[in-house]
Amino acid sequence: MLHGNITRRLFLGALGCLGALGLARPARALAKFDELRSPDPLVSNLATIFTHKDSAAVIGQEYLRSVPEEADAPLLVDMICSSLPKRRADLVGADLEELRELLRHQQRHDFEYGRTVKVNDWILSETEVRLCALAALL
Amino acid sequence: MLIDARSLPKDKVIETEVCIVGAGAAGIALAREFVGQEFRVCLLESGSLGFEEDTQALYKGENIGLPYFPLHRCRLRFFGGSTNHWDGWCRPLDAIDFETRDWIPHSGWPFSKSHLGPFYERAQSICQLGPFTYDVKFWENPKKSPRLPFKDGRVITKIYQRSPPTKFGEVYRNEIIHADNISTYLYTNVVDIETNNTAQTVTRVRTATLEGNKFWVLAKLFILATGGIENARLLLLSNKVQSTGLGNQNDLVGRFFMEHPAMFSGVFLPSDPHLPLGLYHMVQGKRTIGALTLAEGVLRREKMVNISATLIPVTRLGYYYKTSSRGVTSFRHNLRATRQGGAPDDFWKHLRNVLVDTDDVATAIHGKTLNPNFLAIRLYNHIETTPNPKSRVTLSDERDRLGQNRARLDWRLSAIDKRSMRRAHEIIGQELGRAGLGRLKVELGEDDTTWPSSLKGLSHHMGTTRMHVDPNKGVVDENCKVHGISNLFIAGSSVFPTSGPNTPTLTIVALAVRLADHVKKLVS
């Protein structure tokens, strides 16, 4: 299981240790994302995958608090894409529906192979929390 | 024949062939099997035909282990025993529960489930259950109430059947009291099991009524059926010849006490609020219920104890979640906003709310906008526990009205129990996600030693006179005869070497019927 268990205690602990750094990171990543937004349509596609982006962002924030090293939009996009069955270049051309279907499939796949993560004790798939994290960085 | 022992002449000696001590599920199942036999039977029962506070107080005891019910509140001391208030849920133990599993110390029964099969079938009708099948296919309605469609069978559904619930003391009373060869003595407390001077043969049992009357029962063969705590207590109290207690030459009597720890252990938030869960719902009058468990292969691979999780819908806000929480307030605010912009139709929305603050918002959304009877599903778990010699019944210094030391219970659990439970939830959570059914929150903490505050037992008292072919490892042998004593047998869940996760009474009755067959052969 990725990153083991992210418990409330760990969240608080991580917050205590990271202090302002933990909160500052997404802001830096956001800057990176802005730079990235226009040249890579895949990123905007991935980032708009949620109908309720606010909800996803909250989950993403929780996740990034405990895994701050992933608070980096290009890194997240890479990680999400690397597990998808299509090459990144092909993904760029994929429409939103196709992308959604691929991601849904990947979520199930994550669960099947135990690639899950606990966020506030909820068992979620790695792909879904990374998508949430991406939403949080916007 | 029904006899009130208070009316017997002082110091009377009664002779019989078979003496059964205790008229609960086990004692009554045994007695019924003996109706019409060529030999005489005495059934000795502490209580009367109804509840009496004075008699019940004899069950008071001490708890020094994990938090547990007061000992006089988790069993009943009158004709019919604890079946006077049981819930009636039944299921045979699973095949794996009988096996010696190298990752579970002290596991293994002297026989397999298939050996008990015919006895389970007889027990099924004694407990007034439905057809003798626990196959999900038989009980599910694929259209209206199908089992959850998990992939690959790592998580499976199992079925419990519900007895009316049979009150053994009421349903079988007439049959027993009208049997010519059976004498039932009420108000009869067995206080000592007397033996010859080598403690190899029981000669008689001494009894006392609360009013001070005493009498003895001499028999060829004695069967203790006083319940999972009291069987051990009575052996420990019978210490005149064998000073550590009868059958206790290897310091095993009272040890390995097992209960089914039961607790709320997780919340399942379905992606589809209309997911049909009828098979799993416990509704008044329903005779079956589905529960989640793991496939044997998973238990073996992961080296876990066996588990059982029932699904309990949270149908009222405030039952579990506090309505005044920040989460609900913000939910209400959000709901107003959502109403203006459309119905909340997205799982992520719910999960977001769950993750923000409390876990109540998602359920509140479901409750307010989709299906008023449906909020979320809580997992209520009961698991097998590892036999633990430190979990035990001993004698307290306090005494009851008859001058007998009360029972002292030190209930303990093991790290593997907690680890198994947590792992089981991770697997269930993964499989729910994989099948697209929803997401699971695990409410068990991360360590192997602490338990949720909702931890309770289910009043299933097991293991204190465990069965093993080797006298160094068990109190009774495979025929439930106490090792080293030629004519003393034990009936009830105190003989279970492992508990399995399933309810015990069907197995108690199956073992009683099996013991009855054995005794019939011995006595005739």
Ligand SMILES: Cc1cc2nc3c(=O)[nH]c(=O)nc-3n(C[C@H](O)[C@H](O)[C@H](O)COP(=O)(O)OP(=O)(O)OC[C@H]3O[C@@H](n4cnc5c(N)ncnc54)[C@H](O)[C@@H]3O)c2cc1C
């Ligand atoms: C609230 C509750 C709900 C339950 N629900 C379920 C369920 O859904 N499914 C399930 O399988 N099980 C359930 N059980 C457990 C079930 O009731 C017991 O497993 C079953 O009754 C045990 O049978 P027994 O004959 O071994 O003991 P008991 O039924 O307890 O009978 C023991 C008898 O021995 C008598 N006795 C005790 N000491 C002496 C003495 N010294 N001398 C003479 N007589 C004595 C007692 O008066 C009593 O009549 C439940 C129990 C409780 C308390």
